[in-house]
Amino acid sequence: MTTHDQTIQNAGTRAERMRQPLALDVITATAEQHGVCVRPFTMEVGDLETGELRHVAVPCGSTVDSVCKPCATKARALRITQCREGWHSEEEPDFTPEPPTQNQTELLAFRADLVQAYQQAVEDGEAEADELREEISGVDAELRQLGVRGRLPSPDGPTKRGVKRSTRRRQDSPNLPRKKVEKRTLGREYAGRFRPSMFVTLTLDSYGRVRDDGTPANPATYDYWRAARDAVHFASLVDRWWQNLRRCVGWDVQYFATVEPQKRAAPHLHAAIRGSISHEVLRQVTAATYHQVWWPAHDELIYDGDRLPIWDGENFVDPDTRKPLQDWESAVEDVQEPAHVARFGVQVHSKGILGRTEEAGRHIGYLTKYLTKSTGEIVTADSDRQRRHHDRLHEELSRTPCSPRCPVWLLYGIQPVGANGKTIPGHCKGRAHRRTTLGLPGRRVLVSRKWSGKTLADHRADRKAFVVQALKAVGIEKTEPDRSRFVWNKIQPGDRNAPPRAHLLMHAIAERVTWRAEYDKALLAAGIDPPNPSATPPIAA
Secondary structure (H helix, E strand, O other), X not given: OOHHHHHHHHOOOHHHHHOOOOHHHHHHHHHHHOOOOOOOEEEEEEEOOOOOEEEEEEOOOOOOOOOOHHHHHHHHHHHHHHHHHHHOOOOOOOOOOOXXXXXXXXXXXXXXHHHHHHHHHHHHOOOOHHHHHHHHHHHHHHHHHOOOOOOOOOOOOOOOOOOOOOOOOOOOOOOXXXXXXXXXXXXXXXXXXXXXXXXXXXXXXXXXXXXXXXXEOOOOXXXXXXXXXXXHOHHHHHHHHHHHHHHHHOEOOOEEEEEEEOOOOOEEEEEEEOOOOOHHHHHHHHHHOEEEEOOOOOOOOOOEOOEOOEEOOOXXXXXXXXXXXXXXXXXXXXXXXXXXXXXEEEEEEEEEEOOOOHHHXXXXXXXXXXXXXXXXXXXXXXXXXXXXXXXXXXXXHHOOOOOOOOHHHHHHOEEOOOOOOOOOOOOOOOHHHOOOOOOOOOOOEEEOOOOOOOOHHHHHHHHHHHHHHHHHHOOOOOOOOOHHHEEEEEOOOOOOOOOOHHHHHHHHHHHHHHHHHHHHHHHHHOOOOOOOOOOOOOOOO
């Protein structure tokens, strides 16, 4: 008997062998255990000094567990850090702009000359206008590198301003108290040492009585029309609420908020607010907040089924009369009243929270609980009744425009912004129309600019600096390579020179094991017990 036959005989029956895990599955499970991205994309890195070419696995950066658990775990850990650092901060963040440098002003003066020459070339119809436009783009990129932020004036001149709408408050909404907003982000201090903050939950209005499973008690009377439009414009309504809250309390309220779906599939907001605000004020602001959608009316479909607008090479036209559909700009100019008014529900849940307490930690965990799950994994339908409810809501969302560029506008006889021959009437790829999201906004985390004074990249850099410093304390030096000497190129699918994913994962696992051993050594030297290996690993230096 050969060695191969002996191996097969020892492995048991075919069914037993088929139940054994595949090598790639074992490698993937090991990668997850050590915090290595399991779906990396390959980059080719060239060293300009040595001429060496090598392949590097770059983490996918997914925030969803079902896609890549290690990357999602790291992303959630960063959000937890961001939430914790900003919630009970006791110092005002410093955002005082630095004065412009001489290089910035000289380059901007050069840009002004280029813009003048470009506009003159366009007016005279000269061919060098395109070259001047490209040169202006290069100067803009250089200004960004010099640290200039904000929008630079367009070389083509100011665009047409939108229709100005009345800012007078609606008569069917209560008045909103207003104060001059002070330039501070910290709330009031009590007893000389306590500075409490808030945890607030906002929900949308009721569309009809629902059962415990979130389905309507009477689907025939449930207001799916309003539910769909409120979901589409939920983000704008939230922005209006923060604006009104700041005007009411008189200081620059900062927040860390997450958007999640309720059982009825309507979005609601959980928010950590820095500073203390009375529940009565929160209730008044919520009751007085609304968002008016100044879009053309979209109540009744004009085109449906097989009768749809046709692209004639320049515009979408009526299939019978061949007359062009009304364009978006003129349709908006004709609007006399808002197409929809979104509001929150009357119930507002709020609670005062003290910093550095167990309760604060629990609420941070609650805020970030579902960040590693996709919306489709949260909004689940486990019964026929729930599936019918989701189908009916999705049906309404499929004929609710989500933006001025949405192809659904063609069903209402309006040509959306940017329409062309590839636009399919009624078919929009936007998130609001997907069956898995049911209108929930794409941004799951909403963070104000002055929350912690840092971006996620800044928090990631802080973690890396901490690890580097800890390793340096035990004699392990991690020098930062000169990135200007490297050229990065993404490997295209099917490239024969790209190493198999299994090889990349094995190399990454070996590197991570080494990093973990070095980090554990640094922690032990500092008198700290190393964390569980299955916990979130440190960011490698």
